[in-house]
Amino acid sequence: MNKPQLRGDYSRAALDYSVEQDWAAYTSEEHALYRRLFERQSKLVPRYACPEWIAAIAGLDAALQIPDFDQVSKKLKARTGWQIVAVPGLIPDDAFFTHLANRRFPVTVWLRKPEEFDYIVEPDVFHDFFGHVPLLFDPVYADHLYEYGKGGLKAMRLDAVKMLARLYWYTIEFGLMKTDSGIRAYGAGLLSSGGELAYCVDNSRPHRLAFAVERIMRTEYRIDRYQDSYFVIDSFDQLMRETAPDFTPIYARLRGLAPFAADAA
Ligand code: PHE
Ligand code: CO
Numbered sequence: 001m002n003k004p005q006l007r008g009d010y011s012r013a014a015l016d017y018s019v020e021q022d023w024a025a026y027t028s029e030e031h032a033l034y035r036r037l038f039e040r041q042s043k044l045v046p047r048y049a050c051p052e053w054i055a056a057i058a059g060l061d062a063a064l065q066i067p068d069f070d071q072v073s074k075k076l077k078a079r080t081g082w083q084i085v086a087v088p089g090l091i092p093d094d095a096f097f098t099h100l101a102n103r104r105f106p107v108t109v110w111l112r113k114p115e116e117f118d119y120i121v122e123p124d125v126f127h128d129f130f131g132h133v134p135l136l137f138d139p140v141y142a143d144h145l146y147e148y149g150k151g152g153l154k155a156m157r158l159d160a161v162k163m164l165a166r167l168y169w170y171t172i173e174f175g176l177m178k179t180d181s182g183i184r185a186y187g188a189g190l191l192s193s194g195g196e197l198a199y200c201v202d203n204s205r206p207h208r209l210a211f212a213v214e215r216i217m218r219t220e221y222r223i224d225r226y227q228d229s230y231f232v233i234d235s236f237d238q239l240m241r242e243t244a245p246d247f248t249p250i251y252a253r254l255r256g257l258a259p260f261a262a263d264a265a
Contacts, residue, residue, distance in 0.1 A: 007122065008088030008110060017095045021086040021109050023068045030111045031065040037117070037126045038063050040194055048197045050177045050184040052141065052236065056134035066125060069107060072133065080142035084133065089122055093152065093161055100149025105136055118194055131188025132172075140236040141186075144243065145172070151247065160251040163217040170216045171239060176200060176208060176232045183208065183232065196226050207265055208232050213242055214250060219260045228263035 013019050042063070045054060060072065069084040076082045085099055087106040099106050107128040112120045120127070135141045148168065155164040174187040183201050185191055190200050200206065207229040209215070216231055233239050 006089050008090075008108065010088045013088055016085075016098065017087050017091040017106070018085045019088055019109060021069045023066070026066050026111070033114055033117075034066045034111055034126060035064055038130065041130060041192065041197070044194075044197045045191065048185050048201050049191055050186040051179060052138040053134050053186060053191060056137035059137070060134060062129065066111065067129060076133070076136055079137050080139055082136045082142055094156060097149050097152030097156065100145055101153060102149070103142075103146055105132060105145075107133065127188065127192040131190075131192035135186065135188075138236060140240055144236060144240045147240075147243065148172070151243075155247070155251070158248060158251055160247070160255075163251055163254060164247070166219060166221065167213065167216050167243070169221050170219065170229075170231045171211075171233070174200070174221075174227050174230060175239075176230045177236075178232055178234050186233075186236075199226055200230055206230055207263070209265075211238065211242065213247075214254060215260070217250070217254055218257060219264070220262045222262050 009019075010017075045057070059075070060067070062072075069086055073083040076084065080103075082103045082105060084107050085104040086109045089108050089110070091099075091106060096106060105128075108123055108125050110124055111126060112124045116124075136145070148164075152161070152164060155161045170187075172187060173189040175185070176190075177184050177186050185197055185200055190197050206227060209229055209231050211231045211233045219229065221227065
């Protein structure tokens with residue numbers, strides 16, 4: 001559910017938490033700040049981002065100003081059936097899962113303040129767009145996220161959202177991928193981070209563990225610092241394949257087991 005003190009304006013949101021993007025209301029200062037964020041990350045992604053992300057960003061024309069969601073949705077819809085839906089910020093689990101299960105990705109409308117250039121607690125339009133949207137152009141990733149949304153609604157019925165949320169955290173937000181040119185990031189929290197994008201690949205301190213659904217579901221995480229552990233997939237095909245089985249018996253089994261600390265090896 002919502003964390004306390006969310007800063008978005010929820011007063012105009014529809015029942016599904018969608019809002020108008022109101023693109024014309026962004027100021028030139030906001031577009032300039034977005035452009036600076038984009039420039040900084042652009043220097044890092046050729047070396048650290050997964051090939052699927054790099055292939056998609058080129059076609060998005062998103063470097064110079066905050067993108068118009070409707071324009072991007074048209075391209076996205078033609079490619080993988082996904083659309084962007086504008087939201088005021090974090091939204092409740094049921095609304096979030098329902099959007100994903102209908103191939104709609106919620107993107108926050110507001111941009112961080114200049115003093116939050118390096119670090120922001122809540123997701124803003126830069127994190128949501130730059131980190132998440134390009135990968136929705138990859139058909140396998142796109143199908144996987146759709147399955148995740150349906151799985152989220154099911155996890156709510158089974159009281160297992162906490163376990164499924166760890167999977168989201170260690171894949172969609174902080175996932176690494178093995179490629180021919182070495183370890184690369186596909187997690188949105190990494191792709192949009194000025195510091196952690198290089199850290200997650202180059203630094204020798206964090207653990208880089210092989211992707212394993214049950215291990216991830218038992219692993220705690222920290223939201224206020226670079227990750228202690230990353231999980232590495234071989235491909236989006238592997239991610240799709242290994243998350244396809246019915247999680248119902250897994251949830252039942254894991255419920256009684258003690259979690260692993262975020263930095264457990
Ligand atoms: N297979 C999962 C289930 O049965 C659903 C899911 C798919 C979850 C893909 C995450 C990713 O609950
Ligand atoms: Co995110």
